[in-house]
Amino acid sequence: MAFFRKKEKEEVQEQLEQAPQMPQEVTPPAPPSRLDELRAELEQMHLPEYARTVAFKELERLGHTEPSSAEYSIGLNYLEFIASLPWFVATEDNLDMERAEQILSQDHAGMVQVKERVLEHLAVSIRVGSQPLRVLVVDDEPIALENMAIILSREGYETHTASGGPQALAMLAEEEFDLVVSDLKMDRLDGMQLLEKAKHISPNTRFIIITGYATVATAVDAMRKGAVHFLAKPIDLNVLRQVAADALSGVRRRRLAPGTVLCFSGPPGTGKTSVGQSIAHALGRSFARLSMAGMRDESEMRGHRRTYVGAMPGRILSELRRAGVNNPVFMLDELDKIGQDFRGDPASILLEVLDPAQNTGFLDYYLDMPFDLSGVLFLATANMVERLSKPLLDRLEIIEFSAYTPSEKRIIVQNHLLPRQLERHGLLADEMTLTPDAIDLLVSGYTREAGVRNLDREIGGLCRKVNRQLISCEQESCVVDTDMVEELLGPIRITREAARGADVVGMATAMVWTEYGGEILFVETACMPGRGKLLMTGSLGDVLKESAQTALSYVRSQSDRLGIEGDFFATKDIHVHIPAGSVPKDGPSAGITIATALISLLTDRPARRNVAMTGELSLSGRVLPVSGLRMKILAAAQAGVVKVVLPERNRPDVEALEPEVQNALEIVFASRADDVLEHVLLPEEAAPAPVPTQPSIP
Numbered sequence: 001m002a003f004f005r006k007k008e009k010e011e012v013q014e015q016l017e018q019a020p021q022m023p024q025e026v027t028p029p030a031p032p033s034r035l036d037e038l039r040a041e042l043e044q045m046h047l048p049e050y051a052r053t054v055a056f057k058e059l060e061r062l063g064h065t066e067p068s069s070a071e072y073s074i075g076l077n078y079l080e081f082i083a084s085l086p087w088f089v090a091t092e093d094n095l096d097m098e099r100a101e102q103i104l105s106q107d108h109a110g111m112v113q114v115k116e117r118v119l120e121h122l123a124v125s126i127r128v129g130s131q132p133l134r135v136l137v138v139d140d141e142p143i144a145l146e147n148m149a150i151i152l153s154r155e156g157y158e159t160h161t162a163s164g165g166p167q168a169l170a171m172l173a174e175e176e177f178d179l180v181v182s183d184l185k186m187d188r189l190d191g192m193q194l195l196e197k198a199k200h201i202s203p204n205t206r207f208i209i210i211t212g213y214a215t216v217a218t219a220v221d222a223m224r225k226g227a228v229h230f231l232a233k234p235i236d237l238n239v240l241r242q243v244a245a246d247a248l249s250g251v252r253r254r255r256l257a258p259g260t261v262l263c264f265s266g267p268p269g270t271g272k273t274s275v276g277q278s279i280a281h282a283l284g285r286s287f288a289r290l291s292m293a294g295m296r297d298e299s300e301m302r303g304h305r306r307t308y309v310g311a312m313p314g315r316i317l318s319e320l321r322r323a324g325v326n327n328p329v330f331m332l333d334e335l336d337k338i339g340q341d342f343r344g345d346p347a348s349i350l351l352e353v354l355d356p357a358q359n360t361g362f363l364d365y366y367l368d369m370p371f372d373l374s375g376v377l378f379l380a381t382a383n384m385v386e387r388l389s390k391p392l393l394d395r396l397e398i399i400e401f402s403a404y405t406p407s408e409k410r411i412i413v414q415n416h417l418l419p420r421q422l423e424r425h426g427l428l429a430d431e432m433t434l435t436p437d438a439i440d441l442l443v444s445g446y447t448r449e450a451g452v453r454n455l456d457r458e459i460g461g462l463c464r465k466v467n468r469q470l471i472s473c474e475q476e477s478c479v480v481d482t483d484m485v486e487e488l489l490g491p492i493r494i495t496r497e498a499a500r501g502a503d504v505v506g507m508a509t510a511m512v513w514t515e516y517g518g519e520i521l522f523v524e525t526a527c528m529p530g531r532g533k534l535l536m537t538g539s540l541g542d543v544l545k546e547s548a549q550t551a552l553s554y555v556r557s558q559s560d561r562l563g564i565e566g567d568f569f570a571t572k573d574i575h576v577h578i579p580a581g582s583v584p585k586d587g588p589s590a591g592i593t594i595a596t597a598l599i600s601l602l603t604d605r606p607a608r609r610n611v612a613m614t615g616e617l618s619l620s621g622r623v624l625p626v627s628g629l630r631m632k633i634l635a636a637a638q639a640g641v642v643k644v645v646l647p648e649r650n651r652p653d654v655e656a657l658e659p660e661v662q663n664a665l666e667i668v669f670a671s672r673a674d675d676v677l678e679h680v681l682l683p684e685e686a687a688p689a690p691v692p693t694q695p696s697i698p
Contacts, residue, residue, distance in 0.1 A: 269451020
């Protein structure tokens with residue numbers, strides 16, 4: 001039986017050998033993992049030495065980590081973030097001053113002083129950045145010294161040479177150099193000793209050490225003492241060019257970004273953000289914008305530490321990664337609306353970000369390595385700079401954006417707003433035309449603002465209605481005049497309050513300035529039997545309440561001269577009210593207006609409704625200077641005021657305004673309260689006007 005079984009096995013084996021062989025399936029090689037792709041990407045990238053060390057150490061750690069673990073995904077995301085940052089990617093700046101001036105003129109109408117200051121800022125950057133970088137080459141071998149000097153000179157650097165350490169040290173003491181390329185082995189004073197002594201004389205000068213006796217210990221020692229690179233002889237000249245360019249790139253970026261950070265301050269809609277975009281366009285840089293409004297957590301700016309899966313980098317580095325370059329124009333928008341609570345103060349992070357002495361090594365908690373922000377041109381915007389902290393305000397140069405004049409608004413409508421709205425609504429330029437009178441009506445009858453944001457909305461509303469009319473009536477074009485504006489947008493919404501209504505006893509017109517621009521307010525006063533109380537309503541701030549107390553004290557101290565009963569306050573209560581009670585009001589500039597309203601009330605002399613005033617009042621009756629005059633004057637003119645009374649000490653500020661603003665209405669100056677009363681109160685023989693039952697008050 002065993003014989004037969006063996007024979008059967010041999011026959012089966014023979015049949016299997018004679019059967020045609022099936023081709024074996026070849027398994028394709030596994031695609032490279034994401035970790036391998038990152039390794040190849042990081043090897044090709046030009047990273048700082050400390051970043052390269054950290055990245056490859058993390059790669060080595062992840063190579064021994066299970067891919068399914070949470071630590072693996074955290075490390076992988078971290079490496080991808082390192083690889084995505086623009087460590088040495090920068091755009092070349094356009095240093096054409098005429099082009100910058102032309103761009104600002106085309107993009108913005110008016111704002112003469114603002115554009116002048118911006119152009120001055122750009123001129124400083126262009127002037128400093130156009131200066132050649134200065135390099136000092138030090139070597140005691142004449143041939144090597146000459147070769148390196150020739151190579152670096154061809155790169156556009158202002159190159160100087162020194163045949164030894166003592167000569168180089170003397171030159172560093174007398175002149176400023178951006179880079180020193182020094183040999184290590186030299187007589188009398190070698191390169192390492194020169195590095196140590198030069199760091200005390202010129203700490204900002206960068207050093208490259210070159211030697212034919214390169215060792216790891218020597219290189220580490222040189223880097224610890226402040227050298228940015230260590231090269232071994234014989235030198236590859238292309239490597240020398242690249243190393244010198246990398247060492248000097250930060251110097252050039254800092255030259256093009258002066259220490260002063262411009263902060264554009266003014267009402268909404270006046271073009272603060274668009275001016276920042278024009279600066280980026282003029283320099284040929286990318287534009288990044290970060291809204292600071294409502295930001296309350298410090299980690300939003302500086303990032304989270306990589307201790308959990310949901311950790312994220314800060315907004316600063318995230319915006320730089322999105323921009324793709326390390327030298328964009330970076331706008332910190334709405335800086336005055338940044339939050340502050342138990343979670344921290346994000347504004348304190350900006351003390352490091354905006355300080356050129358610190359931002360060369362900005363530390364994001366997620367990255368956990370220094371990142372150089374010196375090439376970034378930071379700008380900021382704010383409506384009210386008074387809300388900023390003193391240390392932060394000290395790092396900013398404030399540029400005031402004032403209200404637009406009516407003529408500037410007309411130009412903006414014709415050149416910017418109308419063409420943009422026509423394009424948005426699919427209309428051609430010849431399909432809808434606004435007459436000059438229609439533009440004037442839109443400016444004065446439907447909007448009252450310092451900027452043009454609401455004006456832009458009204459033009460958009462016109463475009464939508466005209467679009468519908470063209471389709472329904474099958475018209476080819478439409479000319480919008482004043483009648484058609486009222487037909488499409490409804491009745492005129494803005495009235496000239498100061499020009500309407502009779503002059504009233506106990507009510508005076510004040511000019512105020514808020515974060516939304518200039519406004520006029522009516523200060524109302526009333527007298528009633530009482531026990532000498534001063535009532536103040538209208539959502540008034542502490543400073544404004546103190547101004548009312550000061551005005552009342554001045555009136556009481558001058559009661560005999562003004563013809564007022566000396567004991568009037570003992571048996572009467574005085575009520576001071578400023579309408580629009582839902583709007584908070586504060587500031588000292590309404591002091592003279594409150595005093596005028598009180599004197600009008602107690603002397604029974606009406607105050608001229610179409611004469612407005614502003615100024616802080618002292619107890620002795622002096623009228624002290626205030627700010628925001630340009631916006632106050634424009635708001636008064638739009639409200640129908642024919643004359644304004646300003647403090648005498650503000651005369652130079654008014655004379656600096658453009659003629660259109662000065663000629664908008666009659667401007668008089670007063671140094672004391674008596675001067676104001678002459679212009680505002682009607683003569684004593686004039687009969688007081690009846691108080692209207694429903695006065696037209698904004």
